Amino acid sequence: MPSRRLAIATSAEYPSVQPDDAHLAASLERLGLPPAVRVWNDPAVDWSAFDAVLIRTIWDYFRHHAAFLDWLDRLDALGVRTINDSALLRWNSDKRYLLDLAQHGVDIIPTRLADAAALPDTLAALAGQAVVIKPSVSGSAWHTLRGTAGDAALAAAVAQLPRGRDYLVQPFVPEVVSHGEWSLLYFAGAFSHAVLKRPAAGDYRVQGEYGGSAEPAQPDAAILAAAGRALAALAALGHGDHAYLRVDGVVSGGRFLVMELELIEPFLHLAAQPAAAERLAQDVAARLAPTTLAGLR
Known part of the structure; x- marks a missing residue:
């Protein structure tokens, strides 16, 4: 069987396979797909050396969203498949x-979308309601606020949020x-x-x-x-x-x-689910079967 080359994409803070993905990586290796761990935004990586990139612990992509989208464009141009698909990753990267x-x-939790300048007016229409505010491109509660619309404390915190971003405003669900x-x-x-x-x-x-x-x-x-x-x-x-x-x-x-x-970099809770890790590995291997890869080129 022709060699198939798989990268696991991670972030600089997590430069190795994380414990929750350990059985997944081992299963891939048993299936003839020893994954090479690569930091997604490391300029030294030659992505053309791989047939596909399994997106896993790129847990900082939302802090570098424009660079992330550029990286996906580059992989597409190189003909390197992403798992999940790059179009899906782009769509899923913005919570709108x-x-x-x-x-x-x-x-869904009722959601309003507003840019930073429009947040005060959006919150004024929700005065007295407990709300959560988060960037539409975010993760791990980054720049997330909870408070009561109309309260001075929340207004002060909103004023400190980064400009040039869009935000989701949702009711707090107790x-x-x-x-x-x-x-x-x-x-x-x-x-x-x-x-x-x-x-x-x-x-x-x-x-x-x-x-x-x-x-x-x-x-x-x-x-x-x-x-x-x-x-x-x-x-x-x-x-x-x-x-x-x-x-x-x-x-x-x-x-x-x-x-x-x-659909981008979720924690999959695989450590206690080895059978699930093996099913995922088998699906990834099927996606990289030589006949499948040939059909994509």
Whole structure:
């Protein structure tokens, strides 16, 4: 079989395979795809040396969004496949995609989009409501604010936000604190496993760097059906093919509300799911089969 060359893309802060992806990397190697770990924005990397790039822990892409989009353009020009697909990565890199999902009937947390200059007027229309504000291009609660619209403290914090960016304004959903946030993992379009994430006491952010925790959990049929509608909407938008996908959401008022679809660099919670890691590795290997690669060229 002709040699197939796979890179795993990461960020400078995480220059090696992370523990959660260790079984995935080992499975790829057993399938004849020993992955080479490369920092996505390292100018010394010769990306033409690879047939494909598996996007994993590029956990700083949102801080360098223009460079990230340029990198995808460069990979496309070189004929180097990205997993997930580069068009999907571009779409998913700006959270305004939530509005696209809503137009296709997906229940999302109600979302308003405003640039920095328009935020005061947007918040004025929501006076007295608990809100969360985040950049449309962001991750890990970067530049995220929580407060009450109309309060001086929130107005002062908003005034310090970076200009030249667009922001999402959403109601704060208290169930994130009281019941937790769901993450449902899908590989090659099929549900694999789920975790329920909870913030540390006194916080609302579920990310581990803020003290949040995640525990394996089994979603009920209603949650799975709601997530399935999000996948159907994604397909209707022309993005039906994805090796991995994480659906994040919260149950509020009896409905599962989608908070995000994570298709770029989600933490996949694979450490306790070796079979899932192997399924993902097998799907990646199939995408890099010589006949598949030949058809893409």
